[in-house]
Amino acid sequence: MxxxxxxxxxxxxxxxxxxxxxxxxxxxxxxxxxxxxxxxxxxxxxxxxxxxxxxxxxxxxxxxxxxxxxxxxxxxxxxxxxxxxxxxxxxxxxxxxxxxxxxxxxxxxxxxxxxxxxxxxxxxxxxxxxxxxxxxxxxxNSLSQITxxxxxxxxxxxxxxxxxxxxxxxxxxxxxxxxxxxxxxxxxITVPAVNKRKAVNEKFFFQMKEGILYITKTRSLLHLVFVGGLIINFFLAPLTIYSAVISKNLQRGSVGLGMLESSVGIGALAGGFIIFLGVMKNKYKIAIAGLALEGIGLMGYGMFSNSFYVILVFASVIGIGVSMASVGISTLFQTLVDKDKMGRVMSALGILCTISVPIGTMCCSAVINYCPVGIVLLISGIIVTISAISLIPIFKDRITNKIDEEKTSVINY
Missing domain, CATH: 1.20.1250.20 (MFS general substrate transporter like domains)
Structure with a gap:
């Protein structure tokens, strides 16, 4: 182009x-x-x-x-x-x-x-x-996040x-x-053609499972999906429920819940602008930093769950993290996955993320009936932060720009 x-x-x-x-x-x-x-x-x-x-x-x-x-x-x-x-x-x-x-x-x-x-x-x-x-x-991707x-x-x-x-x-x-x-x-619009010769010759049902196989065959991609897809969605899915419980405990009502949700949205907008303006350019750093901010935000939510205005700040931190992680991970998949397999891989990722959301919502919603919401948030934040840090050794060379990341493909079939 x-x-x-x-x-x-x-x-x-x-x-x-x-x-x-x-x-x-x-x-x-x-x-x-x-x-x-x-x-x-x-x-x-x-x-x-x-x-x-x-x-x-x-x-x-x-x-x-x-x-x-x-x-x-x-x-x-x-x-x-x-x-x-x-x-x-x-x-x-x-x-x-x-x-x-x-x-x-x-x-x-x-x-x-x-x-x-x-x-x-x-x-x-x-x-x-x-x-x-x-x-x-x-x-x-950052512009998409903003809009x-x-x-x-x-x-x-x-x-x-x-x-x-x-x-x-x-x-x-x-x-x-x-x-x-x-x-x-x-x-x-004009969309450039992709070589489909191999795709047409392959059986349909083999191609259906190929998206998952593509992810599982490479350690770095599998780790990214596990952390950035399953773990993060599992622990962030119940955030609105956590916010509702905290707002009720602090006697802030529906107005308080609305403020907390808005703070997440404002933070996400800010995160989109941060990336769009080029404050951070390395997609690996953007993804890991975003995931880490989500974890830090959850920990802050938990540690200061009795202080409404403090958790408003941490709600914005979570929003910034969500935006950065989403942009970074999307860009990684778009650049690392072969173009002729992009649809299958992205749909497989979407299914895994979709499944983890209701499971996380149900599990964490059940846990807060027996454990203080602040403790649940703190533990969730610690797990998310550690998970984000675990990506650093996986993508160490790319984070430090020691290899030509623009030409790297995850798998050669």
Whole structure:
């Protein structure tokens, strides 16, 4: 690619703008559908079922989606996925406006949109390394982190305003239109071809498991997945529950919980800007520093769980760490994994992370019934910090720039 920098890259700009618009629309939809389910049923259990409807398709279809992303035209996959979700949203808008949909219909919509998203995710993850220069991937990922966090902060605020001013079907209409805008933007990008000769000749089911095999065959990649995927997601998944318990213990109520969650979001935004501005450039250092900050933040959360304003600071530290770790680990995978296997590897990583979140939430939620939340947070922070430090000897040469990391591939098949 001959573009001078990230913002002169036409493919990147078109795809990025389309994704920002659809992400903002989706953030409106996510709050709206949860609110609609609560209003329709008055049951928190129904909301819990909706979370399951979001999660299961990722686990069931993730590996299949990864194979499709590596076998077929990635641009067509993301366009088709966004088009289908756009149509689903517009149909849902109509059914809600006419009061023609039941709670089970909403569950079906969640399953369908989540299934389509499962197909979309490995394809879009595989496209970025193809249209963005390797030296610009860290900046691209940090920009994605910034916009993702901005959407998660702005989305609920805008959703609340729109829900108060208009009927709920308006939010589904906006989300549907945002998907169609994304399709339009995607139609103008050019994605370089990847050699698929070997992929086409291999059996489909072999390719399904190849993403996991690819990870397990290399010690450094396996260690990175274990620490940056499984361990971190396991211990960070219950953070909102911890925050809710602490806010209740300190008699801060829902306002306190909102402040703690906002502090994490603000920290994540700050972390994205830190990387985007080039304060840290080595992707290995960014990943390890981010993971370590998550651990330090959890330890601070635990040690000062009786001081609300102190833990606000540590909540921001966790946010900075989350942002840095996400950017660093994403960039590592995008540069270390062979391009023709990117979809399978990214979908395998996504499944492992998805599975660890509910397990971590259930386990840690059960433990705080018998152990003070501060102790649980402190122990979690220590484990996360030690895990982050364990990556240093694995990537020692790359951290110190002793080898040409830009040309290094994890596995040669």
């Amino acid at each position: 001959k573009n001078a920098n990230l913002f002169s890259n036409r493919n990147f700009i078109l795809l990025w703008i389309g994704q920002v618009i659809s992400q903002l629309g989706n953030s409106l939809y996510e709050l709206a559908i949860m609110w609609y389910i609560l209003q329709k049923t008055g049951s928190s259990m129904a909301m819990g079922v909706s979370v399951v409807c979001y999660t299961i398709p990722t686990i069931l279809f993730g590996l299949v989606a990864g194979v499709f992303a590596d076998r077929y035209d990635k641009k067509k996959i993301i366009m088709f996925s966004d088009l289908i979700n756009g149509i689903i949203m517009l149909l849902t808008c109509f059914f809600i406006a006419k009061d023609m949909i039941s709670i089970y219909g909403l569950y079906l919509i969640m399953i369908l949109t989540s299934s389509v998203a499962a197909m979309f995710s490995p394809a879009i993850s595989s496209i970025w390394p193809l249209i963005v220069k390797e030296e610009d991937l860290t900046k691209r 993702n966090r901005a959407c998660t902060i702005l989305g609920p605020v805008l959703s609340g305003i729109l829900l108060a001013a208009f009927h709920i079907w308006i939010l589904f209409l906006i989300n549907g239109i945002s998907f169609l805008i994304a399709v339009l933007m995607e139609s103008f």
